[in-house]
Amino acid sequence: MNEQTLAHGLGWFSIGLGAAILIAPRRVAQAVGVENKHDILQMVGVREIITGIGILSEDRPARWLWGRVAGDAMDIALLASAPKLDGRTRAGVAMAVVGGIALVDIIASVQHSTGDRRSTSRSLFTGEGLNPPVKRPVVATITINKPAEEIYRFWRNFENLPRFMSHLLAVTDTGDGHSHWMAKGPAGTEIEWDAEITEERPDELISWRSLPGAKVQNSGTVRFEPATGGRGTVLHVELHYRPPGGVVGATIAKLFGEAPEKQIPVDLMRVKQLLETGEIASTAGQPAGRTRSTSRKYDDWLRT
Amino acid sequence: MKANCWYGKHDMRVVDVPDPKILNPRDAIIRITSTAICGSDLHLYDGFIPTMEKGDIIGHEFMGEVVEVGPGIKNLEVGDRIVVPFPISCGNCHFCSQSLFSLCENSNPNAPMAKKVYGQSPAGIYGYSHMMGGYAGGQAEYARVPYADVDHLKIPEELTDEQVLFLSDIFPTGYMAAESCNIQPGDTVAVWGCGPVGQFAIKSAYLLGAERVIGIDRFPERLRMAHEEGGAEIINYEEVNTYDALMEMTGGRGPDSCIDAVGMEAHGATLEYAYDRAKQALMLEPDRPIALREAIRACRKGGTVSIPGVYGSLGDKIPLGAIVNKGLTIKSGQTHVQRYMKPLLERVQKGEINPGFVITHEMGLEEAPKAYDMFKNKERECIKVVLKPGAKRAVPVGSPETVIP
Numbered sequence: 101m102n103e104q105t106l107a108h109g110l111g112w113f114s115i116g117l118g119a120a121i122l123i124a125p126r127r128v129a130q131a132v133g134v135e136n137k138h139d140i141l142q143m144v145g146v147r148e149i150i151t152g153i154g155i156l157s158e159d160r161p162a163r164w165l166w167g168r169v170a171g172d173a174m175d176i177a178l179l180a181s182a183p184k185l186d187g188r189t190r191a192g193v194a195m196a197v198v199g200g201i202a203l204v205d206i207i208a209s210v211q212h213s214t215g216d217r218r219s220t221s222r223s224l225f226t227g228e229g230l231n232p233p234v235k236r237p238v239v240a241t242i243t244i245n246k247p248a249e250e251i252y253r254f255w256r257n258f259e260n261l262p263r264f265m266s267h268l269l270a271v272t273d274t275g276d277g278h279s280h281w282m283a284k285g286p287a288g289t290e291i292e293w294d295a296e297i298t299e300e301r302p303d304e305l306i307s308w309r310s311l312p313g314a315k316v317q318n319s320g321t322v323r324f325e326p327a328t329g330g331r332g333t334v335l336h337v338e339l340h341y342r343p344p345g346g347v348v349g350a351t352i353a354k355l356f357g358e359a360p361e362k363q364i365p366v367d368l369m370r371v372k373q374l375l376e377t378g379e380i381a382s383t384a385g386q387p388a389g390r391t392r393s394t395s396r397k398y399d400d401w402l403r404t
Numbered sequence: 405m406k407a408n409c410w411y412g413k414h415d416m417r418v419v420d421v422p423d424p425k426i427l428n429p430r431d432a433i434i435r436i437t438s439t440a441i442c443g444s445d446l447h448l449y450d451g452f453i454p455t456m457e458k459g460d461i462i463g464h465e466f467m468g469e470v471v472e473v474g475p476g477i478k479n480l481e482v483g484d485r486i487v488v489p490f491p492i493s494c495g496n497c498h499f500c501s502q503s504l505f506s507l508c509e510n511s512n513p514n515a516p517m518a519k520k521v522y523g524q525s526p527a528g529i530y531g532y533s534h535m536m537g538g539y540a541g542g543q544a545e546y547a548r549v550p551y552a553d554v555d556h557l558k559i560p561e562e563l564t565d566e567q568v569l570f571l572s573d574i575f576p577t578g579y580m581a582a583e584s585c586n587i588q589p590g591d592t593v594a595v596w597g598c599g600p601v602g603q604f605a606i607k608s609a610y611l612l613g614a615e616r617v618i619g620i621d622r623f624p625e626r627l628r629m630a631h632e633e634g635g636a637e638i639i640n641y642e643e644v645n646t647y648d649a650l651m652e653m654t655g656g657r658g659p660d661s662c663i664d665a666v667g668m669e670a671h672g673a674t675l676e677y678a679y680d681r682a683k684q685a686l687m688l689e690p691d692r693p694i695a696l697r698e699a700i701r702a703c704r705k706g707g708t709v710s711i712p713g714v715y716g717s718l719g720d721k722i723p724l725g726a727i728v729n730k731g732l733t734i735k736s737g738q739t740h741v742q743r744y745m746k747p748l749l750e751r752v753q754k755g756e757i758n759p760g761f762v763i764t765h766e767m768g769l770e771e772a773p774k775a776y777d778m779f780k781n782k783e784r785e786c787i788k789v790v791l792k793p794g795a796k797r798a799v800p801v802g803s804p805e806t807v808i809p
Contacts, residue, residue, distance in 0.1 A: 245498050331498060366516060373510045377494040377551065378476060379428040381513040381528070386540045386548055387421040389409030390459030398455050398534030399514060 114152030463543030578604025667713030
């Protein structure tokens with residue numbers, strides 16, 4: 101069974117179990133020996149359905165799968181509080197079942213968290229997948245109402261990049277296709293690395309990779325292609341990166357809003373604004389009837 | 405400065421906030437002389453527009469005097485009197501260069517949020533939720549106008565604020581709605597909703613050559629205005645069945661074009677209204693498309709349904725079968741105001757229309773919360789309120805039917 105099938109199976113299992121609980125809470129409560137807890141059980145049902153939908157609807161459902169593991173722990177705790185007498189026996193059986201399911205959940209979660217699809221279930225046992233993962237590349241596209249030459253020229257001067265890439269602090273061109281990069285890391289840290297251009301075709305393409313020793317190993321390509329009918333230039337960015345600290349590092353980075361999947365499209369939106377209008381659209385610093393000029397909830401998450 | 409801010413459903417407050425500053429080279433700051441409450445602001449007031457945040461300054465129909473310009477502005481000077489179009493548009497992107505200003509690709513700094521909901525993001529709009537950019541609005545003493553070199557209409561001295569203020573939104577909105585109908589000689593146009601946009605749609609339909617225009621509403625003062633000012637025939641949907649009346653009036657064919665100037669908070673006199681109301685309250689259906697359904701059903705075969713009314717996300721039971729089998733054309737969109745401001749200003753200057761006719765109330769900015777309440781509940785025959793920053797109390801107005809407390 102590959103990891104995808106396993107996750108889907110668990111997703112449907114979640115939904116089925118959740119539905120059963122919601123349709124007949126009392127009967128389920130009786131079956132597992134927690135008659136007195138059927139109201140809590142209903143919440144378990146809702147949780148199961150949400151988790152199931154989460155697993156089935158996401159490309160990379162790792163966090164939902166971990167959510168299942170957490171749910172299993174809660175369920176075992178709930179069962180442990182079952183009343184004495186024969187309820188105890190039924191709850192004991194149910195606990196054993198939940199324990200088994202929990203094991204399957206953990207396997208699926210670890211598989212998904214290690215990221216590399218091809219290593220599949222073997223990784224859990226060989227430990228392969230626990231090395232820093234090779235993530236899927238981040239890809240993003242935007243169309244800019246300017247000729248390719250102009251965009252290429254702007255981009256090739258790497259020192260321009262921090263003007264629209266908010267996580268970059270500075271880029272220095274050290275000559276001979278080499279450059280030095282400084283960026284914001286998770287939780288207020290700073291990261292630096294050196295990079296080299298690996299391929300370059302004027303007005304068409306720039307490829308780069310970080311040099312050995314970089315904390316965030318990365319490589320990528322940006323391509324500039326004329327849009328159909330003279331409607332500007334299409335920019336394609338493909339970025340491969342290996343975050344520091346593997347899965348844990350990537351998760352922490354995500355929590356602090358440093359995830360490239362989210363950041364690159366926003367950066368492209370900004371470079372388009374800068375090249376087309378000469379400025380970057382913003383409301384930071386405008387008045388509002390509250391202490392902050394922008395909304396932490398709605399604005400800041402995608403602007404910083 | 406003082407500004408009217410949103411703090412929640414039915415909770416507007418005029419509070420002291422910092423003055424706006426130039427944030428980008430193409431910004432200008434204006435001192436607002438007149439600012440209006442739009443029917444679409446009532447959707448904010450009623451809490452139907454998502455991604456609002458406590459303290460958001462609202463308002464998107466405003467004009468005033470330039471007091472400061474950014475270094476990137478060459479065509480505006482301090483002292484210029486300008487009307488500001490409600491969509492914020494860069495003037496440079498693919499859409500702006502095709503005059504599709506409300507579809508500007510660059511002006512919404514929160515585009516990814518709108519993209520999640522709509523697939524692509526429209527332009528930013530003043531004071532109309534964070535999904536639309538989170539820009540501070542113009543129900544205030546001062547406002548920052550981004551891309552001010554593109555987004556302004558200079559006003560000659562001889563025209564009053566009341567004559568030109570509505571070039572910011574409702575006049576172009578009613579006009580574009582009528583223009584979308586592709587009106588032919590002899591056409592009959594029906595307009596659902598005789599609020600301010602409906603009034604301008606009625607006037608514009610005649611300006612564009614309609615032979616007959618029919619206004620549909622339930623408030624007598626609005627119907628009276630549609631009839632007396634706009635010259636429309638009228639239907640009060642609480643008294644007669646709209647579809648039957650329209651068939652009777654159009655020889656059984658239906659109106660050639662139907663304009664839905666109502667939008668997401670439509671009312672109705674039927675069970676259907678109760679159904680939508682209940683679904684909306686349960687958050688199962690954010691938009692309440694009662695007027696739209698009726699317009700689609702009444703429209704003649706091969707006709708056009710034009711939708712200037714604001715819808716936010718999803719509506720149920722749109723009669724797709726009628727659209728397909730009657731071969732209807734559906735036209736909609738936020739107004740490309742920048743496209744219409746100059747030609748419509750010319751119509752005002754030529755005396756073809758005086759947009760001030762919709763104003764029923766002028767009040768001080770500080771009375772904004774009271775004005776919202778009055779407008780929402782259609783008290784004192786309120787159709788359109790203009791707020792005057794700097795005036796503490798209601799100020800007299802020359803328009804007919806003005807009621808001052």
